[in-house]
Amino acid sequence: MLRRTFLMLAAGVATLGVSAAAVSAQELPKLKQKDKYKVGFAQTESNNPWRIAQTESMKAEAAKLGYQLVYTDAAGSAAKQVADVNSMIAQGVDLIFLAPREEKPLIPAVMAAKKAGIPVILLDRNVDQSLAKAGKDYVTFIGSDFVEEGRRAAEALDKATNGTAKIIQLEGTTGSSPANDRRKGFEDYIKNKPGMKIIASQSGDFARDKGRQVAETLLQAHPDATAIYAHNDEMAIGAISALEAAGKKPGQDVQIVSIDGTRDALQAIIDGKMLATVECNPKFGPKAFETMARYAKGEQIEPWVVNTDRFFDKSNAKQLIADAY
Numbered sequence: 001m002l003r004r005t006f007l008m009l010a011a012g013v014a015t016l017g018v019s020a021a022a023v024s025a026q027e028l029p030k031l032k033q034k035d036k037y038k039v040g041f042a043q044t045e046s047n048n049p050w051r052i053a054q055t056e057s058m059k060a061e062a063a064k065l066g067y068q069l070v071y072t073d074a075a076g077s078a079a080k081q082v083a084d085v086n087s088m089i090a091q092g093v094d095l096i097f098l099a100p101r102e103e104k105p106l107i108p109a110v111m112a113a114k115k116a117g118i119p120v121i122l123l124d125r126n127v128d129q130s131l132a133k134a135g136k137d138y139v140t141f142i143g144s145d146f147v148e149e150g151r152r153a154a155e156a157l158d159k160a161t162n163g164t165a166k167i168i169q170l171e172g173t174t175g176s177s178p179a180n181d182r183r184k185g186f187e188d189y190i191k192n193k194p195g196m197k198i199i200a201s202q203s204g205d206f207a208r209d210k211g212r213q214v215a216e217t218l219l220q221a222h223p224d225a226t227a228i229y230a231h232n233d234e235m236a237i238g239a240i241s242a243l244e245a246a247g248k249k250p251g252q253d254v255q256i257v258s259i260d261g262t263r264d265a266l267q268a269i270i271d272g273k274m275l276a277t278v279e280c281n282p283k284f285g286p287k288a289f290e291t292m293a294r295y296a297k298g299e300q301i302e303p304w305v306v307n308t309d310r311f312f313d314k315s316n317a318k319q320l321i322a323d324a325y
């Protein structure tokens with residue numbers, strides 16, 4: 001499967017007139033130091049508060065610096081996001097910030113920018129590391145440790161249930177690095193917990209209503225579920241609606257753990273409907289443009305600029321909700 005995918009991707013890159021190997025061998029494009037830049041930001045979609053907060057943060061920082069921002073919204077389509085990046089290349093931007101919706105389909109876009117001599121900084125989501133590398137094909141990946149987020153969610157559920165839970169997992173966007181890694185972090189943790197079992201797992205695409213629909217279906221099939229692990233708060237809020245529609249009490253009959261730290265999630269924690277959520281900070285603007293400035297100065301950028309995440313539960317949700325997005 002992987003070989004076929006790579007050959008398809010290589011063919012994709014080859015249609016750009018170069019072989020994958022030739023592109024990969026090229027130098028990582030540099031960034032000249034200038035007062036003002038024209039910068040691209042290729043967003044995946046705007047279907048949830050996290051995405052909207054990330055976009056607002058990027059736009060605000062670009063405006064503060066007086067940079068021209070070429071912003072695109074792929075409306076949930078990886079193919080459109082590739083086209084969006086290609087249009088930024090055609091517009092001759094100085095650098096591209098890209099949040100690759102899924103790990104593999106955005107490789108041709110990363111390679112096309114490299115071939116065009118435009119540096120790429122990945123924000124929030126990563127690309128498949130067997131197909132592209134930081135420092136060689138793109139400058140760096142700025143984002144959270146999704147595996148650790150998954151582990152911390154599992155640990156919170158373990159503590160709250162004394163290690164006994166029949167878990168429904170609501171997965172994020174299929175093929176996205178947060179979905180892959182949040183699943184890995186959670187499942188690796190419960191491997192050593194015989195009383196914690198995932199009884200069903202399905203993608204809700206990080207969306208509230210899809211999460212509600214999937215939770216509804218899985219709860220009907222598994223009425224014995226005692227916990228829900230959602231890869232993001234939007235799906236967790238959807239699951240709360242599904243539980244209440246089924247006459248169950250979220251936070252009592254079924255414990256819910258999630259990731260992001262949105263305002264609605266903190267409110268659900270305050271209301272006793274959600275156990276905890278691990279932060280995934282969407283406010284990328286300052287760190288994104290600071291990293292760009294470091295790169296322009298010629299600094300060696302670490303392959304992963306790590307965002308640190310807080311943890312929200314009933315001990316701190318009330319005092320922190322005012323700053324939530």
Ligand code: GZL
Nearest residue numbers: 050124125178206232260280
């Ligand atoms: C994580 C980010 C995820 C959020 C979701 O860094 O990619 O995408 O956790 C969002 O809420 O849709």
